Amino acid sequence: xxxxxxxxxxxxxxxxxxxxxxxxxxxxxxxxxxxxxxxxxxxxxxxxxxxxxxxxxxxxxxxxxxxxxxxxxxxxxxxxxxxxxxxxxxxxxxxxxxxxxxxxxxxxxxxxxxxxxxxxxxxxxxxxxxxxxxxxxxxxxxxxxxxxxxxxxxxxxxxxxxxxxxxxxxxxxxxxxxxxxxxxxxxxxxxxxxxxxxxxxxxxxxxxxxxxxxxxxxxxxxxxxxxxxxxxxxxxxxxxxxxxxxxxxxxxxxxxxxxxxxxxxxxxxxxxxxxxxxxxxxxxxxxxxxxxxxxxxxxxxxx
Numbered sequence: 001x002x003x004x005x006x007x008x009x010x011x012x013x014x015x016x017x018x019x020x021x022x023x024x025x026x027x028x029x030x031x032x033x034x035x036x037x038x039x040x041x042x043x044x045x046x047x048x049x050x051x052x053x054x055x056x057x058x059x060x061x062x063x064x065x066x067x068x069x070x071x072x073x074x075x076x077x078x079x080x081x082x083x084x085x086x087x088x089x090x091x092x093x094x095x096x097x098x099x100x101x102x103x104x105x106x107x108x109x110x111x112x113x114x115x116x117x118x119x120x121x122x123x124x125x126x127x128x129x130x131x132x133x134x135x136x137x138x139x140x141x142x143x144x145x146x147x148x149x150x151x152x153x154x155x156x157x158x159x160x161x162x163x164x165x166x167x168x169x170x171x172x173x174x175x176x177x178x179x180x181x182x183x184x185x186x187x188x189x190x191x192x193x194x195x196x197x198x199x200x201x202x203x204x205x206x207x208x209x210x211x212x213x214x215x216x217x218x219x220x221x222x223x224x225x226x227x228x229x230x231x232x233x234x235x236x237x238x239x240x241x242x243x244x245x246x247x248x249x250x251x252x253x254x255x256x257x258x259x260x261x262x263x264x265x266x267x268x269x270x271x272x273x274x275x276x277x278x279x280x281x282x283x284x285x286x287x288x289x290x291x292x293x294x295x296x297x298x299x300x301x302x303x
Contacts, residue, residue, distance in 0.1 A: 098187035106131040106181045112174040114167035117209035118291055119153070119284070120257065122200060123176040124185050124216050127266075131181035135160035136174045141267025143277065144215070148172075150278060151285030171292075175203060177219050184268055185218055193222040204248025204257050210291065212247050212257040213284060216264035223247075238263065238280045240287075260284050 109126040129139040137144035138160040149157045154170055166172040177196035178188055200223075204212060214220045217236065224232040238261050246256030262284060263269070263277040 096186060097189055098182055100180050102187070103128070103131070103181045103183075107134065108179045108181070109134065109136060109176070111203075112136070112164050112166050112172075113203070113207055114171075114173065115207055116171065117167060117173045117207060118171040118211065118288055118295075119260075120173040120175065120204070120207065120209035120212045122212055122214050122219055123174070124219055124264075124266075125176045125178035125188060126181040128181060128183055130160075133160065136163040137265065139267065142265050143267070143274070144265040147265060147277065147281045151281035151288075153281075153285045153288045171295075173207070173209060175200070177222065184266075185216075190222070190225075193218070194226050197223050197226040201248050205250060205254070208248070208254060209257045211260055211287075213260045213262050215262050216266070216269070217261070218264075220261045237261070239283050260287075 106126075106128070109130060113120065123136065126136075127139055127142075130136060132138075145158050145160060148154045153172070158166070162169070163174055166174060177200060178192055179196075180192075182188055200212075214223070217238075220236070221232050224235075241259040241261060243255070243258070245259045247259055248254070249256035260283075263272055263280050265277075
């Protein structure tokens with residue numbers, strides 16, 4: 001049968017067809033044969049990938065620098081760190097106003113007072129530890145008793161348990177602008193602090209101390225606000241105040257108690273260093289030592 005559309009080969013062509021197949025010919029196909037001795041021709045892009053230190057990256061044909069890997073990990077790290085910090089913030093209880101009923105189970109602290117005091121100290125209000133123990137400035141972190149001694153207000157170290165004896169021992173009295181206990185000053189309202197100012201005025205007129213010492217800036221801010229109807233602002237200063245600020249003045253009868261503003265002694269008050277607080281208290285201590293010596297001299301002359 002003849003091939004479709006083909007021609008019958010001649011004898012010479014039939015003889016050539018019987019020769020074995022080779023790569024010889026006009027195209028020289030042997031030049032394209034694979035030889036293990038010849039170098040493998042590779043694209044420069046693949047060659048660079050094979051030299052990369054990352055085997056996984058070379059398999060894809062792209063070199064990924066180590067820095068880019070770190071960048072991909074950063075969002076996860078930042079997310080975990082930010083979430084942990086947010087959890088810490090949420091775990092921290094917020095401090096705000098607490099009504100009197102919150103600590104109604106705790107007793108109020110009585111004043112330690114008597115006539116003819118050298119200094120009548122005005123605290124903010126009893127803390128939890130103070131109310132439980134029934135003694136002024138009883139928390140171990142409170143610096144009140146330490147500063148009394150280091151400044152010279154008392155001639156020896158005193159303890160909170162001696163608070164009731166202070167008028168008799170050293171002519172020192174103790175009271176507060178707010179009577180009810182609380183965990184900190186933030187749990188008090190401005191209104192109840194302002195209401196305490198008139199009570200302090202009455203106590204000053206009744207007992208007539210030579211001086212009254214405000215233990216903490218916020219107390220003086222309330223006194224100033226009630227007297228002037230505006231914040232103290234830049235007019236605030238620690239130490240002795242002008243005679244126009246005397247407390248409990250009775251016109252034509254008594255000039256009132258001199259006012260001294262001391263730093264807070266609470267362990268929560270960390271805006272000033274101990275050295276800064278000591279410098280303020282030393283001013284009061286210097287005056288107390290002078291007045292105490294003068295009183296003793298007067299007593300000696302009288303006897």
